[in-house]
Amino acid sequence: MKTLYVSFLWHLHQPLYKDKLTNTYRLPWVRLHSTKGYWDMVNIIEDYPDAKVTFNLTPSLLYQILDISKNVIKDLHYEISKKPIDSLTLDDKIFILQNFFLCNWETMVYPYPRFNELLKKRGESISGRELEKKAFDFTKKDFLDLIVLYNLIWFGFSERKDPFIKKLFEKGEGFTENERDKLLKKQKEIISLIIPKYKELQDKGQIEVSTSPFYHPILPILLDGKQSGFDFLSDAKEQIRNGISFYEENFGKKPKGMWPAEGGVSKEIFPLLKNEGIEWSATDEEILLNSIDSFSRSDIYKMYEINGIKLFFRDKNLSNLISFIYSKNKPEDAVSDLVARIEKIRDCTIGLPGEHIVSIILDGENPWEYYRDNGHGFLSGIYERIPKIPNVKMVTFSEFIKITKEGNKLSHIIPGSWIDHSFKIWIGKEEKDKAWNYLKRARDTLIKTAPDNTSAWEEIYIAEGSDWFWWYGDDFSSDQDDVFDSLFRTHLANVYKILNKIPPSYLDEPIAKPKFIKPQIEPVHLISPIIDGKITSYYEWLFGGFYDVWEPGGTMHISQTIISSIRYGYDFYNLYLAISTKTKVEEEVFVVDIISPNAYRIKFFPENYGDVFRVLNVDSIIKIGRLNSVCFGRILEVGIPFRVIEAHLGDEIRFVVSTERNGIIVESWPKMGFISITIPTKEKEAINWSA
Structure with missing residues (x-):
């Protein structure tokens, strides 16, 4: 009987939060996500040998994990966490009250009595002036408990079995500075184990690790000179090459797959991937829907080929259920629902010619903050039950290519991303276009002044990352919009500083529209x-x-x-x-x-x-x-x-x-x-x- 194949791709990514000129990390998300999503995701799969998945580790994330684990870096959140409580200044205390509640309160604060008590004491909605008053209300014990709890809560299910971590969760409050120091040391230890673990499981054949262009640029935007007014072909090539080279440096071989940033594709990018030895890529189902004349739902479960690259299209509905819906349900109910949907796809494709694959592709780190058990019940459930579904097999994308060999030929593909099959989230609005304009000016200055300056080019490549443009405009917003804006302008200003030039004054001013x-x-x-x-x-x-x-x-x-x-x-x-x-x-x-x-x-x-x-x-x-x-x-x-x-x-x-x-x-x-x-x-x- 015919087999339906299922392939998960968990996309793990963070933009570069580091200012390389000052060796300073402006945001703590790589460090905090490391002990939760990145470590949990690779650890749990090892317990289920019949479950095969692909992890897309972006080079910018990989670089930061290695940097934080091996080098002495500046991270204000970390430095304040480890300061002796008696030496905390008023500014330190205000910073803690501002930043050490930045998480999903429903699953990461409210369930923990002491953490919830401290939030209520600070106030769930509070102004800057009130923070100063609250800083005087908080005792040394309060601040120490808050520091420990905030760092502790980012430890996922893998480490909560560790005797020391388990003891801290059971204790719940009244922590000592020695316990805090041991916790921060444990944090660093785990971060140092992450990349070796992914390499180990890939070498064993249980997972595949793919990559992306180094700093997560959207390749079609870099290549679209006619519409965007610039053509950064050489940058696109370097981002691809650098990503592959960095992967090879850390995994001992070249990657076979490359997830394009934001699922952004166009016909022009595939020859670039092919020339660098990439075999497969993937994007969203809506790209396929708008690229072929007649569309049947079963079409997204085929493997395609364009310009020598095997191409997979994700099931948007299944992917979004995991990202946004299943966290609101009991783990066993969510698992049963996903299993039933896969069984239905199997039944619908069983009589069709050729092999079929269900591609489930999504963010592999952020959803778990919204699952009450950090996703343990759901992940263990799908890894246990999907391989047991009759005539269903979990595979990596490279394994499926070996099984199928030939893909359905695509002569045409529309340019677009995994959001609304367009690029409007990243270009085409006032703030986003202003950011691109500033980037082009810095790049033009570099080309005219010192075109061989690799350090300056590195800052340009960082600024080409998709994340900066995501936050400009009115599409999305966060509590840290100003930090993302500042970081983007810092990277551009660094280009001028490296060239011994004074950065333009407009880089001192926020791009975000007032x-x-x-x-x-x-x-x-x-x-x-x-x-x-x-x-x-x-x-x-x-x-x-x-x-x-x-x-x-x-x-x-x-x-x-x-x-x-x-x-x-x-x-x-x-x-x-x-x-x-x-x-x-x-x-x-x-x-x-x-x-x-x-x-x-x-x-x-x-x-x-x-x-x-x-x-x-x-x-x-x-x-x-x-x-x-x-x-x-x-x-x-x-x-x-x-x-x-x-x-x-x-x-x-x-x-x-x-x-x-x-x-x-x-x-x-x-x-x-x-x-x-x-x-x-x-x-x-x-x-x-x-x-």
Whole structure:
């Protein structure tokens, strides 16, 4: 009787969170996911010898796992975790309260009484200013428990059988610094075992490990010169070659398969893969649906061939069930549902000619945060039951190629990804296109200045990764959008630094489009402050607006901020600002960027004057005049005439306040948005007063 083949591809990936020039990791996700998803996924499969799967380990993830396990690196989250509790500063404590609850609360906080207690004590919804107050409420014991619990909760089911880890979970609270140190040491030990374990199981033949272009670029975008306005063919080739070379360095042989980043394919990429010895690749079923004239559901369960590359198409429904739905069900029910669906596919294809394969391809790390047992019940269930389904066999993709040999010929394939069979998530919107434009400028500078500088090229390749563009625009958002934005611009700025050039000033400013940030107090009436560098009286700014930089929170250490608050208001002729600072200002220049109704930049200097610039575009600003209504004192007070910035009664003015040191923007407020003020007409103001 005919056999239906089933092949899982678990895609394991993280973008490069490391700034190579400073040897600093900005985010902890590789370290934390290592003791959970990466270690669990390879360990559990070993218990089920009849289960065969493919893991796609991206080179950027592989590099970071090896780097963290072997080298001394800077990771603020880790460094604060291991500090003696008595030496924690106020900034450290605020950082812990901001960042050590970043996980799925439903499965990783609420089930653990002490962790849940600490979350409630901090507050589930809390502002930046309140964090400082909470930092004083938390005891040394609270902070130590929080540090241990946050690092502990990222240990998955494989290590929870370890006597020490099991003891910590059972203890639940009242941890010692010695236990914390042992936990962090255990974390490092596990990370060092991950890649050798994947190699061991691949050498045994139970798993296949495939790869991706090194820094996870979407190859069709790099190659699509006509639509995108650039053609990075040489970059695409290098990303492929470097990924294969790094794989060979760590696994002792070349990979047979390559998962294209985001499942992004086009007819142009396959000759590149073929030339480097790649045998197979894969993408989403919707690509096939839109590439052939007539479509039957059974078509996605065939192997295809295009330009010498064997091509598999994932079952989108089955893949998404595991990613997003099954976590809400009991493990045994989810397993039974998947088994039943595979049996149905077997029954539907059994009478059709040729061999058929069900390709289940998905993210292999993030789903397990949403499974109450970290996915143990579901994974053990499918690895136990699928091989026992009559006339069903689990295989790797390379094993299936040996069985089938010839694929169905594809003469045409539409360009697209595994999301909506398009690339609109990564290109084609204002913020995304601005990021690509900045990347192209840096690349052009490199080619003109030092085309053989490999370190600078490395930063370009990093910036080509898909993850940065994913977070730009309004498609997706996270608590760390500002960090991703900053990291992308850091990699581009590093290109210029490596070339001994000053990075363009626009790389100091967020690419993410500013959003209106609601201040703590909004203006209600006209004000007429005296510009004398101090709050002259209680009533001077009473009817103005007030923005406290603490309120939005964020990842910046509080000690790094210069500005503490911004008061603002207006009369019929001027915009007024009063900027308070944490410390005495000596070298800083204060910058007010007027975003609308027209783009202006005004720089205020300690010598009590302000230079006004008209902003034409990111490369061109023209000095047009000077303001003298400026006073640096206890605070900075300024008056900006509406006529200077071409604003009129009834206009909305959007602005951002920054500090600059040695020509470099140090901080901007709001960080990811703007303050908005609408100049009332005289009629409107009269109504306000009469009300």
